[in-house]
Amino acid sequence: MALRRYLTYSSIFLAVLAAPPLLNQQQAGGGQRPVGTSFGVPGSSSKFDYVIIGGGTAGLTVAERLSEDPTVSVAVIEAGGFYELDNGNKSQIPAFYLKDFNQTAAPETIQPLVDWGYIIEPQVGLANRRFHYSQGKTLSGSSGRNSNIFTRPTKGYHNRWAALVGDQSWAWDDILPFYKKSVAFTPPNAEKMGVDANIPYDRAAYGPGGPLHVTYSNYYQPMNPGLIKGFEALNLSSQPGFSSGRMDGYGYLAVSIDPDTQLKDSSETAFLSQAFNATSFRVYKNTIAKKILFQGTTATGVQVETAGLSYTLEAAKEVIVSAGVTRSPQMLMVSGIGPRDILTQHNIPVIVDRQVGQNWQDHCAFEFQYEMKVEGNAALEGDKQFLNQATQEFIQTQTGPLSSWGGDILGFEKLPNPYREALNQSALDELAELPDDQPEIEWLIASHGPQAATRSYVTFTPAILAVTSKGTIGLTSADPADNPIIDPKTFSSPTEQALGVQMYKRLQDFVRATGLTTGPELKVGDLGTSDAAILEGIKQTGLPWYHGVASCPMGKADDPNAVVDSSGKVFGVKGLRVIDASVIPLIAPGHSMAAVYMVAEKLADAIKKGL
Numbered sequence: 001m002a003l004r005r006y007l008t009y010s011s012i013f014l015a016v017l018a019a020p021p022l023l024n025q026q027q028a029g030g031g032q033r034p035v036g037t038s039f040g041v042p043g044s045s046s047k048f049d050y051v052i053i054g055g056g057t058a059g060l061t062v063a064e065r066l067s068e069d070p071t072v073s074v075a076v077i078e079a080g081g082f083y084e085l086d087n088g089n090k091s092q093i094p095a096f097y098l099k100d101f102n103q104t105a106a107p108e109t110i111q112p113l114v115d116w117g118y119i120i121e122p123q124v125g126l127a128n129r130r131f132h133y134s135q136g137k138t139l140s141g142s143s144g145r146n147s148n149i150f151t152r153p154t155k156g157y158h159n160r161w162a163a164l165v166g167d168q169s170w171a172w173d174d175i176l177p178f179y180k181k182s183v184a185f186t187p188p189n190a191e192k193m194g195v196d197a198n199i200p201y202d203r204a205a206y207g208p209g210g211p212l213h214v215t216y217s218n219y220y221q222p223m224n225p226g227l228i229k230g231f232e233a234l235n236l237s238s239q240p241g242f243s244s245g246r247m248d249g250y251g252y253l254a255v256s257i258d259p260d261t262q263l264k265d266s267s268e269t270a271f272l273s274q275a276f277n278a279t280s281f282r283v284y285k286n287t288i289a290k291k292i293l294f295q296g297t298t299a300t301g302v303q304v305e306t307a308g309l310s311y312t313l314e315a316a317k318e319v320i321v322s323a324g325v326t327r328s329p330q331m332l333m334v335s336g337i338g339p340r341d342i343l344t345q346h347n348i349p350v351i352v353d354r355q356v357g358q359n360w361q362d363h364c365a366f367e368f369q370y371e372m373k374v375e376g377n378a379a380l381e382g383d384k385q386f387l388n389q390a391t392q393e394f395i396q397t398q399t400g401p402l403s404s405w406g407g408d409i410l411g412f413e414k415l416p417n418p419y420r421e422a423l424n425q426s427a428l429d430e431l432a433e434l435p436d437d438q439p440e441i442e443w444l445i446a447s448h449g450p451q452a453a454t455r456s457y458v459t460f461t462p463a464i465l466a467v468t469s470k471g472t473i474g475l476t477s478a479d480p481a482d483n484p485i486i487d488p489k490t491f492s493s494p495t496e497q498a499l500g501v502q503m504y505k506r507l508q509d510f511v512r513a514t515g516l517t518t519g520p521e522l523k524v525g526d527l528g529t530s531d532a533a534i535l536e537g538i539k540q541t542g543l544p545w546y547h548g549v550a551s552c553p554m555g556k557a558d559d560p561n562a563v564v565d566s567s568g569k570v571f572g573v574k575g576l577r578v579i580d581a582s583v584i585p586l587i588a589p590g591h592s593m594a595a596v597y598m599v600a601e602k603l604a605d606a607i608k609k610g611l
Contacts, residue, residue: 056141156435180207357473376447
């Protein structure tokens with residue numbers, strides 16, 4: 001039967017479904033290693049050197065690096081399974097990103113096998129709206145669920161991080177090798193893009209090669225020339241990507257996809273596939289970590305549960321919490337490490353009274369949508385002929401719009417005059433605390449549109465990178481199976497709001513200069529020129545951006561807000577670390593995935609060196 005009869009935007013073709021790494025194990029002598037060797041037996045208590053809670057972006061990276069030592073045993077506890085098996089190819093094909101990572105608060109739209117299903121508290125700064133805060137519940141975590149955009153922060157940002165935590169090893173020159181360590185870089189394939197595409201990139205920003213593929217989509221978005229025209233009208237200069245510690249200007253996006261198949265690459269496809277070669281490595285999938293076990297103030301293991309079976313995984317050396325920005329603080333709190341008032345409220349004995357979950361930071365983005373004059377990804381959903389053509393291109397040549405999440409180019413800047421002159425002194429003072437090279441605004445543009453779109457659309461998504469608001473993670477109960485209470489307090493600070501109003505005004509200049517749009521803005525319409533009206537209007541189209549950090553922030557021992565030291569060790573206890581986005585003490589400009597891989601690489605290296 002013809003393949004086309006089965007095509008839908010949600011689930012296209014089994015022909016491109018790559019096998020998850022567990023199906024490809026082979027021993028050095030050429031024989032096949034039984035698949036089950038890499039998986040723990042539910043209900044059977046066991047002992048390992050390291051027990052890692054969370055098989056996400058950081059967790060699998062740390063697990064693979066530790067298991068490179070054949071004398072070391074490692075267990076990974078993961079609440080989900082393999083996204084290739086639980087979510088079809090929606091987590092594999094780049095163009096499906098937005099459908100798979102939806103922001104609606106409707107529970108029926110959330111895929112429970114690969115997503116935690118968080119519905120955050122009403123956001124006062126966003127007109128009291130609630131959002132689905134998508135976080136991966138799957139091997140790979142959110143690296144198997146997001147847009148796979150790969151940017152690194154600025155030199156000044158890292159130098160500020162190092163000063164804050166009192167450890168120069170987090171400064172740019174010292175940290176760059178750990179950014180490079182993960183990545184196998186492939187330059188853009190101009191031939192497959194099918195156009196005379198000149199894609200500047202900085203080859204020196206990448207190392208000799210790690211397991212994670214970073215490259216460029218084989219689809220050159222037709223809107224790119226218009227975007228370049230718009231950025232030049234804003235006086236932004238072209239940059240060779242955003243991996244060299246510089247983020248002033250516009251450039252082409254590197255993404256973590258396989259250069260040959262154009263399928264998304266994640267910590268599962270990159271790191272877990274290698275870890276499966278280690279004889280002392282075990283994954284406990286579809287398993288919930290219930291709490292960390294202690295003897296006095298020393299972590300000794302983890303109580304876990306799989307399908308109702310309760311058992312213990314002992315840790316001879318360390319328990320490592322890599323459950324992500326929302327689940328890691330929850331795991332610490334249910335285990336007795338957190339704010340005394342929260343723990344007491346849920347009858348949890350207090351081991352250490354620290355400000356766990358109290359310093360959350362996330363970006364705020366805003367969506368402005370227009371009909372577009374040129375072709376783009378939006379029509380994949382409603383235009384069957386366009387979808388069929390894109391499908392054949394992807395299958396036959398690994399090109400076309402299915403190989404792109406929806407955009408190629410983005411820009412960064414500090415708000416310039418005359419807009420900056422309109423900010424009040426309080427906002428200017430807060431913004432002055434950022435390093436000179438750290439941008440305040442990101443300009444992200446994608447060829448996305450409304451559901452069932454049959455025409456072409458473009459969505460301009462400017463984002464506030466100068467975050468001054470702080471959110472919280474709380475407990476619903478003492479049971480980690482219950483989702484925590486999440487309140488990012490997005491766009492709630494006066495400085496962010498003042499910056500957002502001026503950003504909107506600059507956006508109008510950008511949109512006009514691109515020459516791409518036709519007709520009015522479709523989400524909130526023309527907001528006029530009044531600051532008050534603009535503020536109320538953009539609150540209706542803003543959203544948290546899923547770049548959360550600092551819920552278990554790194555810092556000095558005398559910092560009352562710090563939860564871990566500069567090597568990820570939890571203050572007040574022994575044998576326990578946190579390694580994931582939650583320890584990053586300052587929200588980075590741009591997208592957070594590369595920084596999470598870096599944190600995992602650096603702290604895994606510290607463990608191996610006995611630090």
